[in-house]
Amino acid sequence: MVFAHDTECALASAAELVNTDLPDPAALADFITTWRFTGRHEGSEAELRGVRALRSRLRPLWGLDEAGVVELVNTLLREGRALPQLVRHDEWPYHLHATPSEAPLADRIAVEVAMAMVDVVREGELRRLRVCEFPDCGNVLIDLSKNRSRRFCDAGCGNRAAVNAYRARRAARSDA
Template identity: 65%
Template sequence: MLFAHDTECGLLAAAALVNTDSADAEGLPDVAALDAFFTAHNWSGRHEHTEAELRSIRALRPRLRRIWHADEDETVEIINALLRDASALPQLIRHDEHPYHLHAVPRDAPLATRMAVEAAMALADLVRSGELGRLRRCARPDCDGVLVDLSKNRSRRFCEAACGNRAAVSAYRARKAASRP
């Protein structure tokens, strides 16, 4: 593990949330999709299951996406704004089966606020450790996905296996076409 468990979870959830906003398809088309996202990323606490909550989470995505395109100073500005907007006050918390970890807003804060703050706290750890290079955009040219490279050798290039497979197939086809007389 490169970072604390809650940092890794926050980073992966932030990238996954950004990737739900794709030119190809809306990854959070309805409240049921948000429910599935909530469960898949092990969120706990308040979840209203409403259209208003869904809209507020969709509105968070562009703010987070900017981080994958920003330099360190702009990233810090975004992180600080996310924390300031939520009046974040970090505290150690233990709940469910998780050991002590940081929460910066109460568990009954709105889900969009908790998602913003969890992402900001995790991203702050990347800034502090000089690891912003672990935030990457997918290497497949026609993909707008983002990723967090948590591999030890910093070799992850694609947002998901499907993008890696598509890139490999494209490269194979290009080599085959080039080798034909």
Template identity: 65%
Template sequence: MLFANDTEEGLRSAAALVNTEDGEQLPDVGSLHRFARNWNWTGNLALDDAELGAVRRLRPRLRALWDGDEDYVVETVNSLLREFNALPQLVRHDSWDYHIHAVPREAPLSARMAVEAAMAFVDLVRSQELSRLRTCASPDCGNVLVDLSKNRSRRFCESGCGNRAAAAAYRARLAERAESA
């Protein structure tokens, strides 16, 4: 573990949310509900069209964090924390031990998503680890990822790009061997 569990979970869920923009993977309230359930979002879940719109509008703001330099990331993170009146508190609930929540459970889902991501990025900036933010190395994929590996070797997103690249490299080696035989 490189960071606290809530930081890692915040970074992973932010990347997953950003990646729903490609091919619009949140087309309706039902898909937002599945996303929230899969990422264990608790608290107030209105799950209506207004909330869906707010979550969709958050994605490009978070996506820009993967492309920005440290000053831009700090400015954006501070803006998100101010906008949603973040007030960090230690909480314990469900299967989680103490961790930080910076907005109440009653806050809209989009606010909680924004602040959780911002709080996770705070840890990245403080530990000078923004280089862990990456875009998938597959030439036909634009997904973002957070490299939480110890050796900083993660290159592909979780959409199967790494498997496709390995299979293509294997086929290329087979073809090369066949040509030289």
């Protein structure tokens, strides 16, 4: 594990949020269930709009320099009125929540991502935030591998790259 469990979950959920379309409240509900967000969830169009707006605010994290990341993280923490508290719920051990469970979903997600980014910046690990290397993909990813070698997102790009490389090798052999 590179970071604390809650930090890794927040980073991975942020990457998925940036990469997803969230076409409707049902897709947002699936996202919340998948990433096990607790607290208030309205299921409304307004909540969906708030999370979609957050998505575009988080995307720059994968391209800013350290000073830019720090500025955005501090803005998110300030706007979310973050007040970190240790909590334990469900089967999770103690971890940080920095907003009350009744805060709007977009605020809770924003602060959770910002808190995770605090760890990334403090550890000097911004290079773990990457954009998929597959041509014309553009999805973002968080490289949590020990050797910092992840190059492709979770949308199947790694498999497509491997197939393309195989076909290129095969074509080169048949040309020879």
